[in-house]
Amino acid sequence: MTPTPLTSRDLPLRSGDERPGDPMIRHDMTTCILCTRCVRACEDIQVVGVLDVAYRGEHAEIIVGADGDPDKAGCTWCGECVRVCPTGAIFEVMPRQRFTADQIRRPERVVRGVCPYCGVGCQVDFHVAGGQISRVTSPDIEADTPNYGSTCVKGRFGYDFPQHKDRLLKPLIRRGWQKEGERWVWRGARGTERRGGPWQSIEGEGGESKPATPPRATGKSVRQLPLLERVDLDIRDRVATPGPWYEPFREATWDEAFELTAQELGRIKRERGGDALSCFSSAKCSNEENYLMMRLFRAALHTNNVDHCTRLCHSTSVAAMQRALSTSAASGSMREVETACDVIFIAGANTTETHPVFGAALKRACERGAKLIVADPRRTELADRADIHLQMLPGTDVALFSAMLSHILARGLEDKQFIATRTTNFEAVRQAVAPYDPERASKITGVPADLIRRAAEIYAQGPNTSTLWAMGLTQHANGTDLVASLLNLMLGCGMIGRWGAAMMPVRGQNNVQGASDMGAIPFVYTDYRSVKDPAVRAEYAKVWGVPAESLSLKEGLMVTEVVKEESGVRGMFIMGENPIISDPDIAHAEHWFRELEFLVVQDLFLTETARYADVVLPASSFAEKTGTFVNTERRIQISHQAVPPPGEARGDLEILIELSERLGLPTRFRSAEDVMNEIVQVTPSWAGATYPRLEGRGLQYPVPTREHPGTDFLFADRFPTADGKALMVPVEYAPPVELPDDEYPFVMNTGRQLYHWHTGTMTRRASGLDAREPTPVVEIHPDDAARLGVGEGDLIRLTSRRNTMVSAARVSERVAPGQVFVPFHFREAAANLLTNPILDPYAKMAELKCCAVRVEAARSPALSPA
Numbered sequence: 001m002t003p004t005p006l007t008s009r010d011l012p013l014r015s016g017d018e019r020p021g022d023p024m025i026r027h028d029m030t031t032c033i034l035c036t037r038c039v040r041a042c043e044d045i046q047v048v049g050v051l052d053v054a055y056r057g058e059h060a061e062i063i064v065g066a067d068g069d070p071d072k073a074g075c076t077w078c079g080e081c082v083r084v085c086p087t088g089a090i091f092e093v094m095p096r097q098r099f100t101a102d103q104i105r106r107p108e109r110v111v112r113g114v115c116p117y118c119g120v121g122c123q124v125d126f127h128v129a130g131g132q133i134s135r136v137t138s139p140d141i142e143a144d145t146p147n148y149g150s151t152c153v154k155g156r157f158g159y160d161f162p163q164h165k166d167r168l169l170k171p172l173i174r175r176g177w178q179k180e181g182e183r184w185v186w187r188g189a190r191g192t193e194r195r196g197g198p199w200q201s202i203e204g205e206g207g208e209s210k211p212a213t214p215p216r217a218t219g220k221s222v223r224q225l226p227l228l229e230r231v232d233l234d235i236r237d238r239v240a241t242p243g244p245w246y247e248p249f250r251e252a253t254w255d256e257a258f259e260l261t262a263q264e265l266g267r268i269k270r271e272r273g274g275d276a277l278s279c280f281s282s283a284k285c286s287n288e289e290n291y292l293m294m295r296l297f298r299a300a301l302h303t304n305n306v307d308h309c310t311r312l313c314h315s316t317s318v319a320a321m322q323r324a325l326s327t328s329a330a331s332g333s334m335r336e337v338e339t340a341c342d343v344i345f346i347a348g349a350n351t352t353e354t355h356p357v358f359g360a361a362l363k364r365a366c367e368r369g370a371k372l373i374v375a376d377p378r379r380t381e382l383a384d385r386a387d388i389h390l391q392m393l394p395g396t397d398v399a400l401f402s403a404m405l406s407h408i409l410a411r412g413l414e415d416k417q418f419i420a421t422r423t424t425n426f427e428a429v430r431q432a433v434a435p436y437d438p439e440r441a442s443k444i445t446g447v448p449a450d451l452i453r454r455a456a457e458i459y460a461q462g463p464n465t466s467t468l469w470a471m472g473l474t475q476h477a478n479g480t481d482l483v484a485s486l487l488n489l490m491l492g493c494g495m496i497g498r499w500g501a502a503m504m505p506v507r508g509q510n511n512v513q514g515a516s517d518m519g520a521i522p523f524v525y526t527d528y529r530s531v532k533d534p535a536v537r538a539e540y541a542k543v544w545g546v547p548a549e550s551l552s553l554k555e556g557l558m559v560t561e562v563v564k565e566e567s568g569v570r571g572m573f574i575m576g577e578n579p580i581i582s583d584p585d586i587a588h589a590e591h592w593f594r595e596l597e598f599l600v601v602q603d604l605f606l607t608e609t610a611r612y613a614d615v616v617l618p619a620s621s622f623a624e625k626t627g628t629f630v631n632t633e634r635r636i637q638i639s640h641q642a643v644p645p646p647g648e649a650r651g652d653l654e655i656l657i658e659l660s661e662r663l664g665l666p667t668r669f670r671s672a673e674d675v676m677n678e679i680v681q682v683t684p685s686w687a688g689a690t691y692p693r694l695e696g697r698g699l700q701y702p703v704p705t706r707e708h709p710g711t712d713f714l715f716a717d718r719f720p721t722a723d724g725k726a727l728m729v730p731v732e733y734a735p736p737v738e739l740p741d742d743e744y745p746f747v748m749n750t751g752r753q754l755y756h757w758h759t760g761t762m763t764r765r766a767s768g769l770d771a772r773e774p775t776p777v778v779e780i781h782p783d784d785a786a787r788l789g790v791g792e793g794d795l796i797r798l799t800s801r802r803n804t805m806v807s808a809a810r811v812s813e814r815v816a817p818g819q820v821f822v823p824f825h826f827r828e829a830a831a832n833l834l835t836n837p838i839l840d841p842y843a844k845m846a847e848l849k850c851c852a853v854r855v856e857a858a859r860s861p862a863l864s865p866a
């Protein structure tokens with residue numbers, strides 16, 4: 001081909017795929033200089049490979065996949081390309097829609113914080129314009145942060161929910177409460193009307209018709225999509241708090257709200273005792289806030305009924321790890337898994353969707369040669385990339401892990417020296433796993449025996465194998481046994497206690513580790529020190545300035561025990577949690593909350609739970625407060641306040657300080673740093689943590705002194721047990737509580753999606769995230785869909801032994817035949833209507849991952865119950 005003569009060339013404006021209409025990322029290739037940083041970042045850092053250079057010479061351009069369709073190409077909207085593009089050719093849409101070019105270019109300030117979503121704990125920079133967060137960027141890749149410059153779609157684009165019009169700006173009090181003289185009295189309706197309101201129950205909404213899955217660009221040339229988005233349509237309005245929900249409330253002053261709250265909590269304590277009260281603290285709140293909450297309930301209200309969502313997350317991991325190793329946290333660091341391990345074994349963790357920045361690190365580990373084994377009933381992205389995918393039937397993990405250990409022992413691949421010097425009770429485990437040869441396990445799990453053998457050999461031969469797990473393993477009624485059998489496999493092979501052999505329960509929310517460390521669990525104070533130990537109690541009583549006898553020596557109730565008639569709990573304080581969506585068997589939970597004597601909810605929005613409250617306290621979001629958070633690798637990090645809370649909303653810390661004072665507990669802190677200075681007095685493993693030291697990369701505890709550098713991996717020589725050895729606990733396989741049968745032939749699994757978070761309170765009000773995944777779906781295998789005569793987007797009805805609900809089908813090979821996957825973020829198709837509330841005997845975790853359901857086509861509008 002003859003090159004165009006230089007003299008007749010204009011400097012060509014580049015073109016390329018523009019992603020028109022995209023809610024988060026678009027391209028203006030006229031400013032592209034073809035540096036290919038975006039292509040390399042997508043391929044080498046995120047290991048996604050969506051972008052490429054097409055054509056040659058002067059015609060070269062940046063393309064998205066083969067046909068301009070980011071969905072089809074597998075884009076995860078992480079924004080790594082936005083971060084690295086030096087010219088703004090790839091840019092983020094949201095700031096340009098709400099702020100001027102000058103505001104974006106010259107923010108009033110840039111403040112370092114921690115992402116409010118998952119336990120990876122990515123550090124991010126909040127840019128401030130006009131008193132709001134104008135955009136979020138990540139620190140330099142060279143900066144020593146856990147995320148090394150990356151974020152996922154939630155961290156980079158999920159920041160606008162605090163400005164949503166649903167945001168609570170003033171305290172609310174339920175109409176019916178009146179002040180008469182010095183006291184508040186209830187003059188409203190009694191009985192079932194007491195907490196009623198003009199809304200449908202979650203159960204009622206579950207049965208209604210639903211929109212089809214969103215019309216994604218998949219299969220369509222992006223050039224055929226409309227060039228302009230509908231600027232008149234605020235997509236967030238669809239999930240806004242419905243107007244009638246506010247009707248049972250009136251706006252109140254803070255003084256009224258505090259007065260009524262203090263009066264009623266105090267009254268219930270006086271009349272029924274402290275154990276008639278309970279609080280749900282929050283894994284979304286800081287360490288300091290969780291510390292103050294448990295301090296308030298223990299020292300002012302005299303109960304250990306303090307818990308939070310860890311109960312529905314890693315409580316079974318904590319139970320199993322405490323029993324075996326006397327620890328409740330990961331042994332290692334994310335960096336060692338990325339750079340130093342030879343084999344990664346992941347059980348029940350969809351890391352690239354639930355912890356995407358860590359997921360990318362795992363993919364980079366595979367690129368450098370680490371072997372990947374995934375044990376998961378679903379074909380997740382990592383399962384697709386894995387050297388071995390053990391696609392077992394849900395809930396059969398004990399049989400699988402036991403068979404792996406049994407085969408390892410049969411081949412003599414165990415670490416004999418580690419077993420002899422670092423563990424006890426190995427012989428009992430040897431006997432327990434002996435009957436589970438791979439053939440027998442194959443019949444139970446559905447995984448071919450040869451695959452089990454190969455996986456076992458790779459795991460044992462490491463030389464450094466890291467073991468990761470998450471909710472796929474823990475959220476079972478025998479979750480403690482499931483984790484215990486995985487720990488046996490790990491200990492039998494000596495895969496802990498050295499750099500590259502990490503034990504990592506991958507934590508869910510951004511501070512679920514910290515909330516647990518701070519004693520927001522019913523049987524321990526900070527640092528997991530028992531509430532039953534009088535010596536420990538005396539230590540806390542002294543620091544809190546209360547008589548030791550006022551602190552209860554009785555272990556409190558857990559989340560899943562509280563929401564039961566027999567719990568005796570009559571008054572509740574809920575900070576930043578939404579149990580009416582997250583608890584199993586929602587219909588029962590919703591009924592229970594309606595029967596309470598007094599309910600206070602502290603939150604950003606009038607959530608599904610808050611609508612039943614007596615008092616709603618408007619609190620602060622992630623960028624509106626300073627505090628510390630602990631990520632999944634025990635790293636304590638500071639997040640700084642960037643903007644003030646809007647309206648009359650207040651910082652959670654400020655609210656808890658005021659309430660403590662009103663309940664007679666001296667709490668004269670002025671800042672989160674003051675609270676940390678008290679925390680370190682009663683938390684030996686944090687004793688060396690100070691705010692100045694936590695700046696930058698933070699500190700991984702244990703950090704016992706002011707000079708200690710923190711601990712990146714644990715257990716090199718001994719475990720923190722009495723004899724320094726790990727206790728191996730024999731476990732018997734038991735089938736899941738509900739197995740499919742003729743009436744309920746499918747197994748339902750629940751979990752998260754990439755674009756949403758927990759009960760959707762935040763992400764469904766984040767415009768970009770919600771635009772990507774705006775409606776509830778149920779994933780079903782193509783063969784099952786065809787058999788039921790169901791196509792993509794068609795309505796299907798799911799019925800379990802507890803309830804029924806309707807949702808739209810997403811036909812996908814990610815689920816195995818005979819299984820369905822239901823994300824739990826959506827009020828209108830709440831997965832937990834169907835789940836089984838039976839509890840793990842040790843950790844009181846519910847069976848959230850496995851219940852038997854019937855699946856039928858549900859053709860609108862005839863949606864009468866099947």
Ligand code: SF4
Nearest residue numbers: 032033035036038085
């Ligand atoms: S990073 Fe930006 S300038 Fe460089 S090739 Fe990609 S789009 Fe073009």
Ligand code: SF4
Nearest residue numbers: 115117118122152155
């Ligand atoms: S990986 Fe987790 S912490 Fe990091 S940006 Fe995403 S949601 Fe936030």
